[in-house]
Amino acid sequence: MTQDYSHFPRHLVAVDCIIFGFDGENLKILLVQRNFEPKMGEWSLMGGFIGNEETSDEAAHRVLNTLTGLENIYLEQLNSYTRIDREPTARIMSISYYALINIEKNIQINEKYSAKWFDLQDFPSLIFDHNEMVEDAVLRLRRRASTRPIGFELLPEKFTMKDLQNLYEAIFNEQFDKRNFISKINALDILVKTEGKDMTSSKKGSFLYRFDEAKYEKKLAEGFMFKI
Amino acid sequence: MTQDYSHFPRHLVAVDCIIFGFDGENLKILLVQRNFEPKMGEWSLMGGFIGNEETSDEAAHRVLNTLTGLENIYLEQLNSYTRIDREPTARIMSISYYALINIEKNIQINEKYSAKWFDLQDFPSLIFDHNEMVEDAVLRLRRRASTRPIGFELLPEKFTMKDLQNLYEAIFNEQFDKRNFISKINALDILVKTEGKDMTSSKKGSFLYRFDEAKYEKKLAEGFMFKI
DNA sequence: ACAAAAGTGTTCAAGCTACACCCATGT
DNA sequence: ACATGGGTGTAGCTTGAACACTTTTGT
Numbered sequence: 001m002t003q004d005y006s007h008f009p010r011h012l013v014a015v016d017c018i019i020f021g022f023d024g025e026n027l028k029i030l031l032v033q034r035n036f037e038p039k040m041g042e043w044s045l046m047g048g049f050i051g052n053e054e055t056s057d058e059a060a061h062r063v064l065n066t067l068t069g070l071e072n073i074y075l076e077q078l079n080s081y082t083r084i085d086r087e088p089t090a091r092i093m094s095i096s097y098y099a100l101i102n103i104e105k106n107i108q109i110n111e112k113y114s115a116k117w118f119d120l121q122d123f124p125s126l127i128f129d130h131n132e133m134v135e136d137a138v139l140r141l142r143r144r145a146s147t148r149p150i151g152f153e154l155l156p157e158k159f160t161m162k163d164l165q166n167l168y169e170a171i172f173n174e175q176f177d178k179r180n181f182i183s184k185i186n187a188l189d190i191l192v193k194t195e196g197k198d199m200t201s202s203k204k205g206s207f208l209y210r211f212d213e214a215k216y217e218k219k220l221a222e223g224f225m226f227k228i
Numbered sequence: 229m230t231q232d233y234s235h236f237p238r239h240l241v242a243v244d245c246i247i248f249g250f251d252g253e254n255l256k257i258l259l260v261q262r263n264f265e266p267k268m269g270e271w272s273l274m275g276g277f278i279g280n281e282e283t284s285d286e287a288a289h290r291v292l293n294t295l296t297g298l299e300n301i302y303l304e305q306l307n308s309y310t311r312i313d314r315e316p317t318a319r320i321m322s323i324s325y326y327a328l329i330n331i332e333k334n335i336q337i338n339e340k341y342s343a344k345w346f347d348l349q350d351f352p353s354l355i356f357d358h359n360e361m362v363e364d365a366v367l368r369l370r371r372r373a374s375t376r377p378i379g380f381e382l383l384p385e386k387f388t389m390k391d392l393q394n395l396y397e398a399i400f401n402e403q404f405d406k407r408n409f410i411s412k413i414n415a416l417d418i419l420v421k422t423e424g425k426d427m428t429s430s431k432k433g434s435f436l437y438r439f440d441e442a443k444y445e446k447k448l449a450e451g452f453m454f455k456i
Numbered sequence: 457a458c459a460a461a462a463g464t465g466t467t468c469a470a471g472c473t474a475c476a477c478c479c480a481t482g483t
Numbered sequence: 484a485c486a487t488g489g490g491t492g493t494a495g496c497t498t499g500a501a502c503a504c505t506t507t508t509g510t
Contacts, residue, residue: 003264005318009280010238013321036231052237052319056310080308080323082284090233091280093241095308162489179491180473187471202488203481390462407464408500430461431508463506472497479490 012092015060016047016130018078018137019067021103022154024163026119027170028103029134031126032067033114038088039127045134046113047094060097067115069108074100074153078133078140086129098137100153120170145171146228149190149216158208160198161185168228188226190216240320243288244275244358246306246365247295249331250382252391254347255398256331257362259354260295261342266316267355273362274341275322288325295343297336302328302381306361306368314357326365328381348398373399374456377418377444386436388426389413396456416454418444 019030031043048063050056060075078096086092109115118124120138125131145151151167165181185191192212197205216226247258259271276291278284288303306324314320337343346352348366353359373379379395393409413419420440425433444454 003266003317005240005320008240008277011241011278011280012233012236013239013241038231049236050239050310050321052239053312055312056308056321077307079305080284082278082323084281084283089231092233093278093284095310160489177474178489179475182490183492184472203483204479204487204489205481206489388462405501406462407502410463411465412499431510432460432462432506433508434462457510459508459510461507464504466502468499468501470497470499473495475493477491479488481487481489483484483486 012090013050013056014047014092014094015050015056015063016045016094016096016133017060017064017075018045018096018098018134019064020098020100020120020137020141020154021117022167022170023103023117025166025170026121028117029120029123030067030101030109030115030117031123033116034127035112035114042127043118043124044127045096045130046115050095056095056097060095060099064099067110067113068101069110070101070105074150076140076144078137081129081133083129094133096133096137098141100141100150102154102156104156142171147226149211149226152211158194158196158210160201160206160208162201162206164209184228190219190226240318241278241284242275242320242322243278243284243291244273244322244324244361245288245292245303246273246324246326246362247292248326248328248348248365248369248382249345250395250398251331251345253394253398254349256345257348257351258295258329258337258343258345259351261344262355263340263342270355271352272355273324273358274343278323284323284325288323288327292327295338295341296329297338298329298333302378304368304372306365309357309361311357322361324361324365326369328369328378330382330384332384370399375454377439377454380439386422386424386438388429388434388436390429390434392437412456418447418454 021028021030032046034040034042034044046063046067048059050059054062056077057075061073064073064075065071075097078098080093080095082093084091126134145168151171154167155163161182164185165176165178169175190212191209194208194210196208198208199205249256249258260274262268262270262272274291274295276287278287282290284305285303289301292301292303293299303325306326308321308323310321312319354362373396379399382395383391389410392413393404393406397403418440419437422436422438424436426436427433
């Protein structure tokens with residue numbers, strides 16, 4: 001016999017995006033203000049329902065694109081949240097995703113959503129289980145950032161060593177020794193020093209680096225492991 | 229205005245369980261033979277639909293209990309699989325879970341499901357995207373096993389150092405040096421040596437150890453990190 | 457006595473941590 | 484000239500990897 005699916009329950013399934021950015025000093029999170037009930041006016045993650053003709057990945061990209069206009073964003077699936085009463089008005093499951101975006105590129109945030117960047121150290125309490133989602137996302141970001149070169153998604157194409165160190169300090173919420181950090185990065189041998197200097201932070205100026213993705217992929221294929 | 233959910237699409241959502249066991253030598257996976265179309269007769273993961281009154285965790289526990297009769301099994305959510313055509317007959321999303329069970333305890337497998345333990349190194353090709361789920365689960369198991377003492381879920385209460393080493397060798401698919409392995413384990417200081425010896429494997433007999441969970445929790449609270 | 461698995465330490469290399477001074481430049 | 488951030492090297496320590504022989508006991 002063939003399975004008959006008609007009597008199995010069907011569920012609303014949403015995606016919610018934890019959108020991380022970096023302003024050169026602190027990790028940021030992009031939140032939206034609900035413009036519908038319940039919890040209208042409160043802060044939440046950007047989300048949306050998964051349609052019949054899209055995967056959850058596609059839904060997450062669509063949601064992110066709707067908010068920011070950006071395409072090809074770094075996006076990784078996190079967890080499913082399926083508590084029955086996680087939303088008060090209906091049983092809605094949610095699959096969370098975290099996104100890393102270069103905050104400088106992100107020029108046109110759709111005003112319709114009243115979105116705002118908050119400091120990850122100091123953002124308002126969120127609706128439903130969104131706080132839990134953010135906590136889980138931060139933990140995942142830390143794990144990933146220590147074994148994959150995803151940090152560069154958060155930086156502009158060219159950045160100083162100081163920027164990079166600030167980024168990792170923000171991700172891990174921990175201070176590093178400048179000399180040790182730089183020699184670790186140099187030992188990885190996946191950055192290229194460009195001609196240019198950033199003159200805004202000091203009189204001397206500091207060299208700008210680029211992540212050499214091709215080199216990284218090549219080393220990866222040869223058994224190299226990224227490790228911070 | 230309050231959000232009206234009635235026009236959003238609703239989805240069938242299943243859980244699928246990757247059930248790991250250990251027979252003292254090799255990692256095993258428990259598979260079931262489909263007794264309905266499509267793909268009747270082929271091997272698959274044990275799964276089931278999520279009901280209206282249960283979370284995905286509860287559904288996974290239910291599914292596992294239906295198959296094995298066991299309760300309180302170690303179960304961890306993995307990923308969501310949402311490709312539209314991942315099953316041919318309907319659009320079904322699936323949340324995967326992996327389970328660790330002590331194979332000795334597992335006496336009464338429900339015969340209705342034609343379940344069978346396979347060697348993880350040599351099991352049949354599975355239906356749909358279940359092979360991918362297993363691959364993802366193995367990777368997650370390795371990660372978790374290297375930072376959390378979950379290996380003990382797969383062993384009987386008392387075990388020899390050799391058992392433990394065999395287990396980790398099976399998980400990581402890699403050979404370890406006996407001396408280095410034992411001194412690493414001893415350095416962790418979370419096992420207790422019992423009076424008893426296992427006399428089945430040698431004339432001399434080898435001491436049996438127990439995982440001291442209370443001690444582990446205490447050390448954890450003091451900042452200890454498990455690491456293999 | 458011998459076969460078979462259990463049990464046990466040391467050495468070396470690599471990587472990590474801690475730590476302080478000079479350099480270049482704009483004002 | 485001085486104030487500001489940029490840039491650089493070393494020594495001690497910890498950790499992980501490689502490596503071989505003795506012990507116990509049933510047959």
